Amino acid sequence: MASQKERQEKTETNIIQALLEVGQTKPLAQISVSDITRVSHINRGTFYLHFLDKNDLVNQVTKGFIEQVQMILRTEMSESMDYRYFSEDKPYPVIKNLVDLVAENKELVRFMLGINGDPEFYPTITAELKTAILNDLKRVKGNQDFTSSIPNEYAIRLITSMILTIIKTWIDGDDGLTKEAVSKIIMKGLYLSPYQMLGIGKSRK
Template sequence: MNVQKTTFKKTDEKIITALVDIGQDKPLSKITVSDITKLLKINRGTFYLHYSDKEELVNIMEGQLNKAIRKKLVGVMDELLVLNFSNKKSFPHLLDLFHFLNANKKKLKWLVGPTGDPNFMDTIKDILKNNLLVRVKQLTGTQTFIATIPDRYVIHIVISGIIDIIEFWLKEEDSLSEKEISDILVNTRVLSPYQLLNL
């Protein structure tokens, strides 16, 4: 990679970082290109060399995150749908996912927070749902579930459980390690609420 491309990429990263930093105190809908250029002390022309507008900046940032998460979830579903965990001590795909989430924690925490993008998590839920349905069909030959609960509720319960744990971990100030949160996510897939409450 030549110097010019490296400099261009670094400026891209600085613009994204500025967007996230401003977003800590200002809702995404209220952030302007001027807010970003003022914080970075660059002119608007420099911004427009990189992005056509704020919406493109947000779309590119979210697209990069979604693409990486989609790729990492392929192996994660295999690990989360294992029925016997007794011989399984490590979950490398899950650890890899949480390592990526941790490396991008500031961006993700902002996107899923009150000043971020309310649609971002819906996209992640869709990615999870698609991965879940594909893997279940591979394991069982069907995409129907327990007969006593409508399928759409089963999917919602499973996906929401995973998403809630990830969101809670992202928002925690004193976070658990990637290994600890991976173990929690795995254990909550097989333990009932009564077992979790030690009843």
């Protein structure tokens, strides 16, 4: 027989799944508690036993995911600027673990990054990546300066947007790529120049 905690967790999972299902056809701002309770087949009273309102539900769900991102970035960045990983065709541990986390929460991330999702989700994740990269750059170089040929803000935006664009392309598509393959694509995106991605050799004028 399920314990009270297990029943509570099952109900909350059901509510979250209902939010994501409704979000496939309706923008987050227009989703109501009634929409969620109708799809999850619970009454409003049950919903309010678990969450204060829709915003509380969204905040708890996104906060839980972002806290996991923060934990990975805090504990797995120490080897993230070691070229040996790329030369051995292996992803950094931080990349692997971030992609694993996205794979475990694919529906949530797809919704939150999509046109119906939370407009604050992308900039929040971007800010977390930016902070982690800059902190690790300072650890490796002693400062947070990028190449002198590109202003720092442009360089960091290129890196963070590349990572998130690959992840979004993966979760939005149906190309059958494994999470291991996606991790390697991100690594190649970090190390290969656009000319190399285009298959243009250095000798071409």
